Amino acid sequence: MSRRATVYDVAERAGVSIATVSRVLRQPDAVRPVTRERVLDAVAALGYVPSGSARGLAERRTGVLGLYFPGFDASEDAPELDVLGEGQASAPTFTVADDPEGGPYPAMLFLDEVLRGAEVEAWKQGFVLMIGVGRDDPGRETVRDIAGRVDGLMVLAQSVPDDVLARLSQRIPVVVLSGAPRGDTYDHVSVDNAAAMAELTRTVLAEADAGRVVFLAGPADSPDGAQRWDGFSAAVEAAGIAAERVTVLRGDFTRASGRRAAEDMITAGVPAAVIAANDQMALGVIDAFRTAGIGVPQDVLVTGFDGIEAAALSRPALTTVRQPMIDLGRAAVQLLARRLERPDADPMSVRLPLQIVLRESSRRPD
């Protein structure tokens, strides 16, 4: 890996100018076949790979789309992994075990699916994807760093403060994912959290006494969480119960916080139904109830929100509202691609449909 080959090296070796080298790579037909071959040979011989930075600088575009999100839920305390350490050679290449309960990592979650969608669509459209995960940087370096390297940026709602977002969008198109629309400065893809939660709540209230329902809320600063509360409280009020009278517990969207909340409920008296602001917490609730010997749905109904995979596969299967996560990612890419083509088009807001999925956990046995 001596010194990296550049256009100059290739040009010299092929006996042509750097302009010709560039042409061979960009518009091969503009070069005489003989010349082209000579250049291609030199390219191969030198292992020449064009510098993306130089090209990006000269072309003033990169062909890369950025996706930025806040940070990892539980993965922040991912276990240490040190493959570079000693003692590798002596380790066994496999072990045998009876089905171990859950590994050290969480299952596929919201972000993974959004990412998958973005990948698929970027791939279809011929873009490359750059992924940045926020760290606790005061100066918001990471997101700016990414913004400087891409043609367009997708950000998860609330992962970036408004002022930073405003500045970034001065440089490149920005698409905001989910959450409440933020004015109409940016392109936006969202879902109708409130409407779906209201409907889901109505369904539950058909089976459970509105006065004995507990709402398990998300973190106070989550816009999605807030919208879900809005939908819930609207439905409860419509059923003739003041929202203030409902028991509200607050979690942080993690499974563990759901377990804790359920333990509190057990202490205070098991409710008729628990409506959680996301699946993870709902699953935690079910965990804790099971441990305590309380049956779902026999003794208490439970619902979630998001539609992660684990919700479909839990026992009992969890009633939830499925977000079109993959399509959210895809839509964001489409919006970005569109704006890159037509920079001056009006900001567009796309609202994707949610799907309420009724399953065992909310269906009182006959």
Added chain:
Amino acid sequence: MSRRATVYDVAERAGVSIATVSRVLRQPDAVRPVTRERVLDAVAALGYVPSGSARGLAERRTGVLGLYFPGFDASEDAPELDVLGEGQASAPTFTVADDPEGGPYPAMLFLDEVLRGAEVEAWKQGFVLMIGVGRDDPGRETVRDIAGRVDGLMVLAQSVPDDVLARLSQRIPVVVLSGAPRGDTYDHVSVDNAAAMAELTRTVLAEADAGRVVFLAGPADSPDGAQRWDGFSAAVEAAGIAAERVTVLRGDFTRASGRRAAEDMITAGVPAAVIAANDQMALGVIDAFRTAGIGVPQDVLVTGFDGIEAAALSRPALTTVRQPMIDLGRAAVQLLARRLERPDADPMSVRLPLQIVLRESSRRPD
């Protein structure tokens, strides 16, 4: 979004030179506080975001790691999604349904988990990740494109031909994931497919007649698939059966191909056990057997390989060999980070342990 602000604009507005602007951003302490403030004000006022291309060119490094993989399994025929079309406004914001069977997209698969691992580790180490998914490009443009934009590249085994890989590694460090080690030119992270498959096979042979076992192989060009076959055949021979006598069916790692293979088996006579080269195919086999009223594990044992999530959650739960997918991704990033620090270190090969997970599908009922 007039013209993008550059260092020159900022410098002019702040009444300083471009060098000072650059300093304020790179080494703030080297600038007098008053000056720094002036510059920062100008930055904010102009919405200045440094160009990653220019910076990368000048610094000769980007801080980005690349991850390249072949293409999407089944997602190539992902359904059309057109969010930009008409009629959006009138669409309902949600729908209600009883638990729908499987959506249009596959569950979280091998690649998704590897990706997650890479993300986590890149995040920990302060790198940004660039993801490229291969298209059927003759000139291998995509991977070269990525290689030109990153400081180091991770590729999935067999997703890139040897000659291309060799060329790329002339420019930047390359880490190859999984599969058989390719000489010792690159850093490498792999697993011992053969040993684990041999052990798994032995376990199955303890319950099923070796003469009545079917091996469901992967595509002929998969090195992982080949290694799994090696392990299987070794175990079978050790049991006193010539490998040639074993019935071998070939699939392409998809669930559908597993279903087809099972249908063939049903026609030819249901075997005592099916050992599949990956989980997807094993799940397909179970699908088809269930449809035909053949019980797993009562009538036939089935095992997979990979340890994807769906394997743990299927009915019956699938015996498999769990790959440390997340750790594979993390290890690759660690290897890359190490090499960027010490470019001349000897190529390193890390072998991660597999875990054989015995579950219902291979456990003959008492």
Added chain:
DNA sequence: TTGAAAGCGCTAACAT
């Protein structure tokens, strides 16, 4: 069809 030369926007010596 090919070459010469002027940027693209930034960093990092080197001067001051």
Added chain:
DNA sequence: ATGTTAGCGCTTTCAA
């Protein structure tokens, strides 16, 4: 502490 300047490696007019 700040300014000047020479690249970094490529694309793209404009000429020849």
